[in-house]
Amino acid sequence: MYEYDAFDDAFVRARVAQFRNQVERRLSGALTEEEFRPLRLMNGLYLQLHAYMLRVAIPYGTLTGRQMRQLAHIADQWDRGYGHFTTRQNIQFNWPKLKDVPDMLEALADVGMHAIQTSGNCVRNVTADHFAGAAADEIEDPRPWAELLRQWSTDHPEFQFLPRKFKIAITGSPRDRAVTRAHDIGLRMLNEDGAAGFEVSIGGGLGRTPMVGKVLRPFLPVADLLPYVEAILSTYNLLGRRDNKYKARIKIAVHEHGIEEIRRLVEARFSELRPLFGGGDQVRLAEIRTHFAPPVFESRSDDGFEAARRSDPVFRAWTDTNLSPHRQPGHAIVTVSLKAHGAVPGDVTSAQMRLLAGLAERYSHDDLRISHEQNVILPHVHKADLPALHAALLGAGLGTANVGLISDIIACPGMDYCALATARSIPVAQAIAQRFDALKLEHEIGPLKLKISGCINACGHHHVGHIGILGLDRAGVENYQITLGGDGTERTVLGERAGPGFSAEELLPALERLIAAYLEHREGPEETFLMAFRRLGAAPFKAALYPREARNAA
Amino acid sequence: MSKQVFSVVTANDLLGGHVVYLSPLGTWVPEVRDAELIPDIARARLRLEEVTDDASVVGVYLAEMLPGPDGPRPMHFREVFRAQGPSAHARVPEVRHV
Numbered sequence: 001m002y003e004y005d006a007f008d009d010a011f012v013r014a015r016v017a018q019f020r021n022q023v024e025r026r027l028s029g030a031l032t033e034e035e036f037r038p039l040r041l042m043n044g045l046y047l048q049l050h051a052y053m054l055r056v057a058i059p060y061g062t063l064t065g066r067q068m069r070q071l072a073h074i075a076d077q078w079d080r081g082y083g084h085f086t087t088r089q090n091i092q093f094n095w096p097k098l099k100d101v102p103d104m105l106e107a108l109a110d111v112g113m114h115a116i117q118t119s120g121n122c123v124r125n126v127t128a129d130h131f132a133g134a135a136a137d138e139i140e141d142p143r144p145w146a147e148l149l150r151q152w153s154t155d156h157p158e159f160q161f162l163p164r165k166f167k168i169a170i171t172g173s174p175r176d177r178a179v180t181r182a183h184d185i186g187l188r189m190l191n192e193d194g195a196a197g198f199e200v201s202i203g204g205g206l207g208r209t210p211m212v213g214k215v216l217r218p219f220l221p222v223a224d225l226l227p228y229v230e231a232i233l234s235t236y237n238l239l240g241r242r243d244n245k246y247k248a249r250i251k252i253a254v255h256e257h258g259i260e261e262i263r264r265l266v267e268a269r270f271s272e273l274r275p276l277f278g279g280g281d282q283v284r285l286a287e288i289r290t291h292f293a294p295p296v297f298e299s300r301s302d303d304g305f306e307a308a309r310r311s312d313p314v315f316r317a318w319t320d321t322n323l324s325p326h327r328q329p330g331h332a333i334v335t336v337s338l339k340a341h342g343a344v345p346g347d348v349t350s351a352q353m354r355l356l357a358g359l360a361e362r363y364s365h366d367d368l369r370i371s372h373e374q375n376v377i378l379p380h381v382h383k384a385d386l387p388a389l390h391a392a393l394l395g396a397g398l399g400t401a402n403v404g405l406i407s408d409i410i411a412c413p414g415m416d417y418c419a420l421a422t423a424r425s426i427p428v429a430q431a432i433a434q435r436f437d438a439l440k441l442e443h444e445i446g447p448l449k450l451k452i453s454g455c456i457n458a459c460g461h462h463h464v465g466h467i468g469i470l471g472l473d474r475a476g477v478e479n480y481q482i483t484l485g486g487d488g489t490e491r492t493v494l495g496e497r498a499g500p501g502f503s504a505e506e507l508l509p510a511l512e513r514l515i516a517a518y519l520e521h522r523e524g525p526e527e528t529f530l531m532a533f534r535r536l537g538a539a540p541f542k543a544a545l546y547p548r549e550a551r552n553a554a
Numbered sequence: 555m556s557k558q559v560f561s562v563v564t565a566n567d568l569l570g571g572h573v574v575y576l577s578p579l580g581t582w583v584p585e586v587r588d589a590e591l592i593p594d595i596a597r598a599r600l601r602l603e604e605v606t607d608d609a610s611v612v613g614v615y616l617a618e619m620l621p622g623p624d625g626p627r628p629m630h631f632r633e634v635f636r637a638q639g640p641s642a643h644a645r646v647p648e649v650r651h652v
Binding site: 026027033048049050051052095097098099267292415416417424426427473476477479535 | 566568569570571572573609612613628630631632635636639640641
């Protein structure tokens with residue numbers, strides 16, 4: 001795990017001291033809100049519907065037990081005893097008081113964390129595959145690159161006032177678990193003739209104008225990453241529109257100028273920048289790499305695992321849904337569901353954080369991950385330890401066997417917290433999860449990604465949900481639009497809108513009809529919802545959602 | 555006949571960030587029922603202007619409300635949620651830690 005060196009530590013502490021002074025000046029009235037707002041946003045502090053909100057970056061989704069424990073401490077000391085994991089590998093504290101925020105930032109600095117660039121028109125937290133360094137299908141752990149990008153982009157003087165925010169995601173695996181094609185820059189590691197490189201795509205993004213990223217360079221040698229990313233940022237910084245906030249993202253520049261023209265400009269800039277990188281970045285990378293050395297794995301018998309699977313159906317169900325293949329024999333990647341039926345997706349109490357920290361230290365080489373799907377991952381667990389781990393999770397409400405199923409819902413905070421939201425997301429997610437749990441159907445339905453956003457900004461990634469739900473305000477009433485067929489993997493497909501929206505009351509019955517239609521039309525349990533949708537097209541699903549219209553047309 | 559628009563002046567508290575409403579006494583209060591319901595939009599705008607530079611609050615604006623049995627009643631669901639806090643299931647009680 002990367003640990004701050006003296007430079008990092010001095011930098012974040014200097015920033016905390018600056019912010020402490022800025023808060024004092026705001027409280028004394030020396031700074032107006034207009035003057036203070038950009039300063040607080042630079043440090044991750046938003047003002048939402050009911051309170052301030054502090055958004056803390058979890059770079060590439062990786063935490064140690066000590067860091068998780070500190071988040072628990074922050075939640076207890078200065079918030080309401082819980083935190084909320086977001087779809088961008090951040091944690092949000094929903095109830096801080098303004099005067100306490102400098103102390104919270106200081107506590108973060110104590111464990112090598114910060115909230116810098118979690119807002120504003122700059123390079124945001126670099127996200128990564130949450131199975132990095134553990135996945136069986138991985139070419140290389142992408143996190144050293146992500147850390148290099150973090151260091152390079154933090155307080156980068158040229159890129160503090162970009163036309164709009166800028167999000168980078170990276171994966172070291174051909175299977176894309178980081179939704180890279182929905183990012184301003186998506187980096188996907190490839191292996192060509194034994195040499196590692198990145199497929200670089202740009203201009204992806206969800207939000208009000210959803211677009212799938214386009215490939216800018218099919219294969220970039222890994223050593224060129226930093227100058228190439230700098231060339232993209234530098235091109236965008238000049239080209240991106242500053243006249244209209246809604247047209248300022250790089251995806252609009254790509255759309256308006258065309259990928260060929262952007263490529264010409266980026267490559268020209270790259271040829272200027274490349275010689276200026278004298279290898280210092282690679283020296284730094286080599287140093288960073290030492291922090292990401294793989295753990296020393298034990299080789300011991302996993303007999304207990306199979307025996308427990310045979311004797312305990314609850315354990316077996318959990319291992320069926322919540323485990324993923326590890327690259328090391330005898331090990332598994334454990335996804336801990338933060339989606340107990342009826343819980344708030346992504347919320348975790350301080351007690352649960354402490355438990356997870358302890359379990360990571362005991363069973364997962366002190367390594368925790370936060371996924372963009374708002375779950376916690378213990379990436380390196382020996383199979384022999386799984387029964388004990390599962391028992392400990394069950395006791396804390398963290399043992400739900402639903403990862404990848406219909407109740408493993410991504411939901412943005414929506415109008416329960418967010419000032420931008422046009423409708424609520426959380427109660428919708430809770431109702432759906434509880435309903436399908438009551439029907440005892442979700443294991444039969446099988447893999448299904450349901451994603452809910454409470455406004456068109458699409459923090460809940462609804463466009464790439466197999467079923468997406470978008471909450472809107474229609475004439476003063478909450479209204480929910482359904483999209484179908486989205487896919488956030490390496491294929492990346494934006495879902496298509498099914499038709500008119502549903503009221504909150506109509507939504508659940510509509511979803512039940514939709515799922516019933518899938519179960520009726522599928523060729524068998526091995527044909528997932530998404531596969532059936534691709535085979536059949538939208539028609540039978542639309543007919544289920546809108547039976548009256550279907551009858552009238554008949 | 556055009557519908558009469560009633561307004562309350564609302565904002566977030568600078569220190570706590572919580573929702574506050576302007577009371578008839580000109581103080582900021584946390585409960586919507588204690589807010590001053592202003593029946594006349596011109597007067598409401600005047601009240602808004604008077605407190606725009608109030609350093610103890612952030613983001614002052616007028617919210618449309620109706621008279622109710624327990625004081626002002628928000629019209630739009632966003633104002634209902636602002637007045638009530640997060641939905642029942644999502645709400646986490648405030649715990650005081652020492």
